[in-house]
Amino acid sequence: xxxxxxxxxxxxxxxxxxxxxxxxxxxxxxxxxxxxxxxxxxxxxxxxxxxxxxxxxxxxxxxxxxxxxxxxxxxxxxxxxxxxxxxxxxxxxxxxxxxxxxxxxxxxxxxxxxxxxxxxxxxxxxxxxxxxxxxxxxxxxxxxxxxxxxxxxxxxxxxxxxxxxxxxxxxxxxxxxxxxxxxxxxxxxxxxxxxxxxxxxxxxxxxxxxxxxxxxxxxxxxxxxxxxxxxxxxxxxxxxxxxxxxxxxxxxxxxxxxxxxxxxxxxxxxxxxxxxxxxxxxxxxxxxxxxxxxxxxxxxxxxxxxxxxxxxxxxxxxxxxxxxxxxxxxxxxxxxxxxxxxxxxxxxxxxxxxxxxxxxxxxxxxxxxxxxxxxxxxxxxxxxxxxxxxxxxxxxxxxxxxxxxxxxxxxxxxxxxxxxxxxxxxxxxxxxxxxxxxxxxxxxxxxxxxxxxx
Numbered sequence: 001x002x003x004x005x006x007x008x009x010x011x012x013x014x015x016x017x018x019x020x021x022x023x024x025x026x027x028x029x030x031x032x033x034x035x036x037x038x039x040x041x042x043x044x045x046x047x048x049x050x051x052x053x054x055x056x057x058x059x060x061x062x063x064x065x066x067x068x069x070x071x072x073x074x075x076x077x078x079x080x081x082x083x084x085x086x087x088x089x090x091x092x093x094x095x096x097x098x099x100x101x102x103x104x105x106x107x108x109x110x111x112x113x114x115x116x117x118x119x120x121x122x123x124x125x126x127x128x129x130x131x132x133x134x135x136x137x138x139x140x141x142x143x144x145x146x147x148x149x150x151x152x153x154x155x156x157x158x159x160x161x162x163x164x165x166x167x168x169x170x171x172x173x174x175x176x177x178x179x180x181x182x183x184x185x186x187x188x189x190x191x192x193x194x195x196x197x198x199x200x201x202x203x204x205x206x207x208x209x210x211x212x213x214x215x216x217x218x219x220x221x222x223x224x225x226x227x228x229x230x231x232x233x234x235x236x237x238x239x240x241x242x243x244x245x246x247x248x249x250x251x252x253x254x255x256x257x258x259x260x261x262x263x264x265x266x267x268x269x270x271x272x273x274x275x276x277x278x279x280x281x282x283x284x285x286x287x288x289x290x291x292x293x294x295x296x297x298x299x300x301x302x303x304x305x306x307x308x309x310x311x312x313x314x315x316x317x318x319x320x321x322x323x324x325x326x327x328x329x330x331x332x333x334x335x336x337x338x339x340x341x342x343x344x345x346x347x348x349x350x351x352x353x354x355x356x357x358x359x360x361x362x363x364x365x366x367x368x369x370x371x372x373x374x375x376x377x378x379x380x381x382x383x384x385x386x387x388x389x390x391x392x393x394x395x396x397x398x399x400x401x402x403x404x405x406x407x408x409x410x411x412x413x414x415x416x417x418x419x420x421x422x423x424x425x426x427x428x429x430x431x432x433x434x435x436x437x438x439x440x441x442x443x444x445x446x447x448x449x450x451x452x453x454x
Contacts, residue, residue: 189320
């Protein structure tokens with residue numbers, strides 16, 4: 001037991017920094033929480049049933065997050081307790097600092113809370129180190145509101161066919177479209193299309209107005225959202241097979257991806273590399289061409305769609321479909337969650353814990369109360385409720401629905417490192433400036449990535 005505990009703590013010490021990202025954020029959006037506890041809306045009971053005729057039951061629920069997240073979660077707890085007078089839920093919440101070290105200790109010692117919020121990047125450590133969590137499917141929790149392609153991903157809680165965690169929200173990439181401009185030019189992003197179609201659309205934009213561009217992009221977004229996803233679709237998996245310790249994508253395949261990047265620049269689908277340099281990283285919303293409405297669309301992230309629309313609020317937007325190679329077995333585009341919720345095996349009342357989770361995810365009052373306090377809601381039903389109430393914009397809801405349905409494989413942990421991304425950023429930039437041809441860039445990229453695999 002001591003050895004297992006030490007292993008967990010040592011493993012987690014390397015992942016603590018991850019909590020500063022989306023999993024450990026204290027993100028939230030303000031909304032008025034309905035604490036009435038009404039049982040008239042759907043999902044009040046759900047499939048998981050704890051006996052209301054038994055004795056008093058006490059559950060512990062642990063999570064981290066800011067004040068708005070805590071306020072909304074406490075309101076949902078209050079709603080549930082009013083519907084189930086024999087169940088009391090003790091809230092254990094605070095900041096992210098030290099949360100997972102404490103959780104590791106409590107799991108190993110058998111003293112963990114009944115329900116725990118976990119960072120999805122840390123969750124595999126627990127799964128690999130011990131048998132700590134129950135399968136939601138066996139507990140009868142209704143998971144029909146979740147997109148199967150989304151919750152079936154390991155990062156969203158499914159391991160060896162068991163749903164050991166449920167995602168608290170959804171994050172991923174999307175395409176934000178200036179509907180006014182797209183309609184004027186005659187471009188439709190609501191239907192399925194391939195990567196090559198973007199080149200044809202780009203030509204059509206230039207024929208309409210030579211001062212316009214199809215896509216607002218920079219080297220970072222081209223690498224993260226075009227190179228990675230095109231490459232995964234082409235290679236049938238992530239760039240690197242981490243288990244086999246070898247690069248999966250071939251020289252010819254990467255050269256094809258880079259040739260596509262070159263075409264984006266050469267045909268004016270994206271602005272020149274010299275122009276992009278002024279708006280690097282996550283600064284696309286400050287691009288004067290975007291603000292002036294000179295782009296038809298932009299690949300972006302669901303979480304930043306509202307930032308982009310706020311920069312040019314005078315037009316109508318929608319979330320477009322995202323491209324996929326014909327016949328590709330791997331969708332490429334992946335979405336994941338900021339946190340997962342798990343029910344621990346040491347819980348003395350797993351049925352009651354499951355019933356609360358059923359209420360948490362499926363009750364309409366709970367959905368509206370939680371709003372976006374744990375990012376964009378994880379189910380289409382919850383997103384629709386939040387959109388109708390004004391908590392969530394329509395394009396963000398649409399973008400999340402599209403991302404969840406893709407079900408692509410997340411990038412592998414080696415190519416996701418800053419070192420690997422810098423290699424891809426430099427390759428895209430060199431192609432954009434014409435300093436390297438696709439073949440040379442592909443050869444150099446693979447050589448540098450090989451150094452990270454060894």
